[in-house]
Amino acid sequence: MYLEKINSPEDIKKFNTFxxxxxxxxxxxxxxxxxxxxxxxxxxxLGTVELTIALFYVFDFSKDKIIFDVGHQSYxxxxxxxxxxQISTIRTEGGISGFPDPxxxxxxxxxxxxxxxxxxxxxxxxxxxxxxxxxxxxINLVGDASxxxxxxxxxxxxxxxxxxxxxxxxxxxxxxxxxxxxxLYKLVSKATVTKSYNAFNRFLNKIFGSWFLGTFLKKFKxxxxxxxxxxxxxxxxxxxxxxxxxxxNIKSLIKILTDxxxxxxxxxxxxxxxxxKGYDNAEKxxxxxxxxxxxxxxxxxxxxxxxxxxxxxxxxxxxxxCAITAGMEDGTGLTTFYKNHPxxxxxxxxxxxxxxxxxAGMAISGTRPIVFIYSTFLQRGYDxxxxxxxxxxxxxxxxxxxxxxxxSDGKTHQGVFDLSYLTHIPNLTVIAPxxxxxxxxxxxxxxxxxxxxxxxxxxxxxxxxxTALQLDGTLSWEVLNRGEKITLLAVGPRxxxxxxxxxxxxxxxxxxxxxxTVKPLDENILNLIKEDLIITLEENSExxxxxxxxxxxxxxxxxxxxxxxxxxxDEFIPHASVDSQLKFNGLxxxxxxxxxxxxxxxxxx
Numbered sequence: 001m002y003l004e005k006i007n008s009p010e011d012i013k014k015f016n017t018f019x020x021x022x023x024x025x026x027x028x029x030x031x032x033x034x035x036x037x038x039x040x041x042x043x044x045x046l047g048t049v050e051l052t053i054a055l056f057y058v059f060d061f062s063k064d065k066i067i068f069d070v071g072h073q074s075y076x077x078x079x080x081x082x083x084x085x086q087i088s089t090i091r092t093e094g095g096i097s098g099f100p101d102p103x104x105x106x107x108x109x110x111x112x113x114x115x116x117x118x119x120x121x122x123x124x125x126x127x128x129x130x131x132x133x134x135x136x137x138x139i140n141l142v143g144d145a146s147x148x149x150x151x152x153x154x155x156x157x158x159x160x161x162x163x164x165x166x167x168x169x170x171x172x173x174x175x176x177x178x179x180x181x182x183x184l185y186k187l188v189s190k191a192t193v194t195k196s197y198n199a200f201n202r203f204l205n206k207i208f209g210s211w212f213l214g215t216f217l218k219k220f221k222x223x224x225x226x227x228x229x230x231x232x233x234x235x236x237x238x239x240x241x242x243x244x245x246x247x248x249n250i251k252s253l254i255k256i257l258t259d260x261x262x263x264x265x266x267x268x269x270x271x272x273x274x275x276x277k278g279y280d281n282a283e284k285x286x287x288x289x290x291x292x293x294x295x296x297x298x299x300x301x302x303x304x305x306x307x308x309x310x311x312x313x314x315x316x317x318x319x320x321x322c323a324i325t326a327g328m329e330d331g332t333g334l335t336t337f338y339k340n341h342p343x344x345x346x347x348x349x350x351x352x353x354x355x356x357x358x359x360a361g362m363a364i365s366g367t368r369p370i371v372f373i374y375s376t377f378l379q380r381g382y383d384x385x386x387x388x389x390x391x392x393x394x395x396x397x398x399x400x401x402x403x404x405x406x407x408s409d410g411k412t413h414q415g416v417f418d419l420s421y422l423t424h425i426p427n428l429t430v431i432a433p434x435x436x437x438x439x440x441x442x443x444x445x446x447x448x449x450x451x452x453x454x455x456x457x458x459x460x461x462x463x464x465x466x467t468a469l470q471l472d473g474t475l476s477w478e479v480l481n482r483g484e485k486i487t488l489l490a491v492g493p494r495x496x497x498x499x500x501x502x503x504x505x506x507x508x509x510x511x512x513x514x515x516x517t518v519k520p521l522d523e524n525i526l527n528l529i530k531e532d533l534i535i536t537l538e539e540n541s542e543x544x545x546x547x548x549x550x551x552x553x554x555x556x557x558x559x560x561x562x563x564x565x566x567x568x569x570d571e572f573i574p575h576a577s578v579d580s581q582l583k584f585n586g587l588x589x590x591x592x593x594x595x596x597x598x599x600x601x602x603x604x605x
Contacts, residue, residue, distance in 0.1 A: 012056045024049045028278045038091050039293040041072035043276035043286040047173050052076040054253035065109040069118030069142040071099035081107035091408035093576035096504050099512050113412020115350040116149025119156050126163035137165045143371050144172040149350045156205045162238035162266035167270035234268050243270025302462030302540050305437035307333030321368045326355045329490045332372035332401050352377050356384035363394040374401040375415025389452050393427045397446045403456035404539030410575030416568040420544035422454050423519045429453045430519040431490045434465050441471040463497045476521040478514035487511040487532040491546050495537035501589045540569035
């Protein structure tokens with residue numbers, strides 16, 4: 001077993017081509033075995049195994065820096081950087097993260113969980129390196145879908161000149177970039193970074209100088225390149241374009257990476273890979289196997305699974321609606337609706353800011369856009385929500401998936417800030433439905449409002465709740481149990497389920513309220529319960545969320561209400577199960593009962 005022979009990444013340089021291929025097979029098998037046990041990102045990691053090994057063969061990542069874009073393609077890198085023995089713990093509580101994390105290993109240069117950051121961060125490393133007169137290579141490994149994220153485009157186009165020893169590797173798995181099959185172009189591209197090419201250029205300058213023949217030969221070479229492929233526009237951005245190479249041919253990759261390293265020129269290397277390589281099911285359906293649960297099954301996400309059916313019903317009577325997603329058609333539950341109505345869905349790729357402003361343009365011109373997006377990714381469109389949507393009071397609906405704690409994806413993906421960054425924006429209504437029926441009601445209410453609406457819901461399983469009061473245009477809260485002295489205001493299904501469990505322990509003595517509209521607050525209910533001990537429950541940061549909003553209401557009214565806020569602590573929450581993350585944040589039956597029973601409350605179960 002070759003993996004067991006690696007005590008340091010430098011040991012990889014001792015292997016021959018046959019041994020490197022065998023090592024790739026072992027790494028790929030280990031990734032499949034690990035993801036089958038723990039869940040995680042499968043297809044993207046299987047596609048970068050040979051490329052990762054070739055990078056280790058050529059570079060030294062004890063000093064050279066590699067920045068992933070995004071970090072879900074880093075499993076092979078983790079295995080080969082002294083974490084082989086820990087890989088079985090990936091994405092589990094107390095184990096290693098599913099994304100690069102500098103606090104986990106000195107080999108991880110930059111924390112990465114969202115797309116589009118690598119080129120900006122990589123340029124930051126390169127500029128700092130040159131300023132401090134240090135010496136190392138900066139390599140950015142960018143997936144093709146991430147390459148056209150706005151931040152990457154800003155970074156790559158901001159300056160005509162790029163630092164030396166700066167390499168962007170475009171990992172093209174066919175998701176968003178057209179193929180370049182021109183063999184002559186590949187030959188010319190490859191030649192531009194070899195020793196012989198650079199020596200030839202120096203020879204021309206020395207012998208002919210600026211004389212006609214030397215100028216002609218060099219210009220002819222440039223003309224040939226530009227006439228063979230549009231991709232060479234990259235040359236004008238300060239990068240030498242080299243491609244397209246087979247991302248699974250280790251020998252070829254080592255040769256071209258060595259040439260690039262020795263040339264020291266800023267380079268964009270374009271490699272073609274197969275997402276899901278080595279696992280037939282993942283190769284056939286890479287989207288399905290992008291992120292999976294244990295046993296390689298698709299994760300259960302109740303609210304996402306309700307979306308297509310709800311949209312079908314709404315679309316039958318309102319064909320002005322248009323669903324917008326930022327590269328997450330499957331994850332947000334739009335797949336079936338898209339198959340039935342392809343003209344009613346727009347997938348903008350990993351471009352969240354564009355998605356939001358696109359929706360604003362649609363809304364102001366008569367369409368009814370509904371933006372389906374994860375909470376953690378909507379953060380990236382914050383400025384557009386404020387200026388392009390809410391400032392103009394446009395009827396855009398945001399369906400915010402994965403709101404709250406998300407489990408094993410960990411600290412880069414937690415959806416625990418959206419209530420804080422949305423409720424303070426004027427004109428925006430914020431709704432948190434408890435189940436699929438209430439989600440459908442929320443969408444219908446939102447479509448009747450001539451203003452922006454955000455509807456947030458978590459991942460994972462659903463819960464069965466009684467309906468005491470249907471959600472309608474009055475945006476009233478729902479009282480599920482009326483007790484005395486103590487009221488629990490719960491936002492979202494997990495917190496409502498928690499509140500009902502606490503109430504069961506107390507023999508149904510508590511008032512339980514489904515606080516389904518976070519903004520506006522139900523002032524009638526707040527006035528009715530002002531003498532109670534009020535406990536707010538939310539899967540959002542305790543700072544600036546629902547509980548803070550309730551406290552502000554009473555403060556503004558000069559009401560001396562007793563309010564205890566339960567929410568997410570003021571820290572980034574690491575990967576673990578959702579149940580463990582809830583426990584870590586004190587969102588448990590035992591913790592709430594202990595709070596009620598202690599001190600001056602003197603309430604016994």
